[in-house]
Amino acid sequence: MKAKHVLFVISLVAFPLFDAMGQQAFDVIYIEYPPYYFTNNGKPDGYLLSRVSSVFNCARIDYRLMVYPSNRALHEVRTASNTISIGWFKTQDREQFANYSLPLCQARPQVAVYLKKNEDKFAEFRSLKDLLSKSNLKIGAIKGHSEGETVDSIIRNSSDNVILVGAEQINLIAMLGAERFEFILLPPEEVQHLLASSGMNPRDFEMKTLDDIPPGNKRYLIFSKDISDETIHSINTCIAKSHFER
Template sequence: MLKKALMCLGFLLMCMRPQGGIAETLDIYYFEYPPYYHKLENGEASGIIVDLARKILASAQIEAKFFFVPAKRILHEIKSDHPAASLGWFKTPEREQFARFSLPIYVNRPAEVFLLRENEQKFRPYDSLEGLLQSGKFFFGRVQGLSEGPQLDGMLAKYEHKTVQVTTDTVRLLKMLESRRFDFMLMPPEEVDVLLQAAQTHRDKFMLRAMNDIPQGNLRYIIYSKAVDPDLIRRIDQAIVTEIGMLPAGQ
């Protein structure tokens, strides 16, 4: 009798699992942030991390349903009781209060100061971001709600009076730098070419300047609302290990 009951239970558990060819779905919210994620003319989501996530989710037998929304709305969705996710976010203590995170899926090259080439002489005396900000001579531009990583966020918090924040995206941020609304922004080198193309402006107007106190590139994660099933998150983590391996911790 016990053996028969265990066989029935096993059958029911098998029925509850996704079978071959049958995928669960996951709502994924993204915004315009090339080259990581952006919307093509045909409405499809694309980008470095979008393509990587599609590979990972397919391995986990999960179908991604992408929704293009403003950046501020994404964290609203993650804080809601709706099962939702977003790609490529940094893990911070504040976000861990209301969200879950995957294993890391991508690591940036170290960010650099991105400035107008015409201002090169003004920046030349500074070889650290802290020194640049302490001088009081420069305004820094950033997208509201986005993190630069825990170490840089802690540094930048001391200089909010010298920060210009936008509520849209990095394309708009670049346009504001071009129109001299502030003096510099931070950008990993791999973002530059795609962002300049999206903003329809020319590379020779700008330059990157490395700073000796900017840490190694930040790890990026999939962020989930707490309404997402932990078992589904574990399946995605298993697929991350299978498809890209374990990225080094502590960045």
């Protein structure tokens, strides 16, 4: 990996590290996606990062933590060795090149987020499918980022009203505020944090539940295919233990 692309490297020394299984230390990648994982005052932060750190300590896994854009993170898992990335949804495409852990967490159902001044435009719609097929309202979505199979399918079938952007979640909020599109989808637990982080006034925005969005998606660790079943089992055991202890 080129050092200029890496913002954070933890446990990095001048010789290869090895974990409890006798394998070289892992590159563990996260993306900027608050409140789950993000950079705070120059340091990795977020409740899911904290949980993963506890899981790796339990499994006696040595690792180097780094941050990349979402497309680059997936590319690294696909092509590099000893690589793990944090917090991904499960899709058929990703299962072709990555192995999955047990779920780390499950989000609440996503909601439509839009500017309060536009609330009348959303009043008559009760589903994402109707919003995209029976109005001119456009949704902003991150290119290469999955929202889960159900939502991805609805978006694919309504591409005329979808604006894909090469950005991270916090940039998507800013684009919504600048009226690049009319709404985005977010789990409700993320909305306030993202608005505050982007400097937006929460009073300027509304949230709306949509009938055709299923319960929240589960987030997983994904592993490059060369990582052993034994290592994944050790990590899964610690994930299961952390669920039980909560």
